[in-house]
Amino acid sequence: MPTPVKSVLPVVLLGCGGVGRYLLRHIVSCRPLHANQGVAIRVVGVADSSSLLVAEDVHSTGLDDALLTQLCAAKSAGSPLSSLLGRGHCQLFKNPEARGKVIDAATTLGRTTGLVLVDCSATYDTVSLLKDAVDHGCCVVLANKKPLTGAYEDFQKLVSNFRRIRFESTVGAGLPVIASVTRIIASGDPITRIVGSLSGTLGYVMSELEDGKKFSEVVKTAKSLGYTEPDPRDDLGGMDVARKALILARLLGQQISMESINVCLLRVYILVN
Numbered sequence: 001m002p003t004p005v006k007s008v009l010p011v012v013l014l015g016c017g018g019v020g021r022y023l024l025r026h027i028v029s030c031r032p033l034h035a036n037q038g039v040a041i042r043v044v045g046v047a048d049s050s051s052l053l054v055a056e057d058v059h060s061t062g063l064d065d066a067l068l069t070q071l072c073a074a075k076s077a078g079s080p081l082s083s084l085l086g087r088g089h090c091q092l093f094k095n096p097e098a099r100g101k102v103i104d105a106a107t108t109l110g111r112t113t114g115l116v117l118v119d120c121s122a123t124y125d126t127v128s129l130l131k132d133a134v135d136h137g138c139c140v141v142l143a144n145k146k147p148l149t150g151a152y153e154d155f156q157k158l159v160s161n162f163r164r165i166r167f168e169s170t171v172g173a174g175l176p177v178i179a180s181v182t183r184i185i186a187s188g189d190p191i192t193r194i195v196g197s198l199s200g201t202l203g204y205v206m207s208e209l210e211d212g213k214k215f216s217e218v219v220k221t222a223k224s225l226g227y228t229e230p231d232p233r234d235d236l237g238g239m240d241v242a243r244k245a246l247i248l249a250r251l252l253g254q255q256i257s258m259e260s261i262n263v264c265l266l267r268v269y270i271l272v273n
């Protein structure tokens, strides 16, 4: 007998680049698992830098899986979200109207089923939207590090209701770093030092350079494999690691900002003879 649906989770995804698309494909491929758990994830909207594709009636339906799959294919091929209009029960809103539509959904769904706003963009522009969503009782999930590494007040506001935020992949990608640190803090044990290799890109680049490959080629490959930030200079210049370190420090209770962090730039020396 099928498990009854106990929980419907409406989701709005901000950003459908490499990470956002992976998430959508994962949601679609895990439907049987969710069904066994009595959970239904309903993707009601997907936004990119210029527009928002949203289900016709966010209260009762989401974008269907066929449309989500087409959306991933379209964005992978470089087509805009508008190319999906007419392919399913959806509407398209361009910025800045799109922002208002997300707030409408957060206002109404926050009061009823709840809404999860998932930020897979790489911009500071989502911060005010995320804060508004928190005010409306919604949950936020972040892969984007920027909302947690800007003004300390923003960090504080977003994590103020810790049950309503998840930001695991901001620091360890797929590794449960935040979960581990949070559990240690909750246990009352002190954390005096965190040591780690915080950049997948730098790890990859260094290994490939050791194997004698060309720096420019290695960086291009890292980008094509989706390891780098949208701008790889964020990885090579240490900013991405600094953001991860700042999130960890703030989680440990330090009220510091980016200016407190010493970043050493990666220097590549070419040895002649």
Ligand SMILES: NC(=O)C1=CN([C@@H]2O[C@H](COP(=O)(O)OP(=O)(O)OC[C@H]3O[C@@H](n4cnc5c(N)ncnc54)[C@H](OP(=O)(O)O)[C@@H]3O)[C@@H](O)[C@H]2O)C=CC1
Pocket: 014, 015, 016, 017, 018, 019, 020, 047, 048, 049, 050, 120, 121, 122, 123, 125, 126, 143, 144, 145, 146, 169, 170, 173, 226, 227, 228, 229, 230
């Ligand atoms: N790559 C990785 O292994 C990991 C990445 N992350 C983080 O995930 C995030 C996404 O990375 P990635 O997918 O590689 O980046 P991409 O550049 O591939 O995708 C970014 C997406 O965000 C969209 N976007 C830009 N501005 C806005 C906005 N104002 N509102 C809504 N969407 C917007 C872009 O729109 P458009 O398509 O129009 O350009 C694009 O779809 C980054 O913050 C990164 O740090 C976290 C863990 C691991």
Ligand SMILES: N[C@@H](CC=O)C(=O)O
Pocket: 169, 170, 171, 173, 198, 199, 200, 201, 202, 227, 228, 229, 235, 240
């Ligand atoms: N660019 C990052 C990806 C995730 O945060 C990295 O290289 O580790």
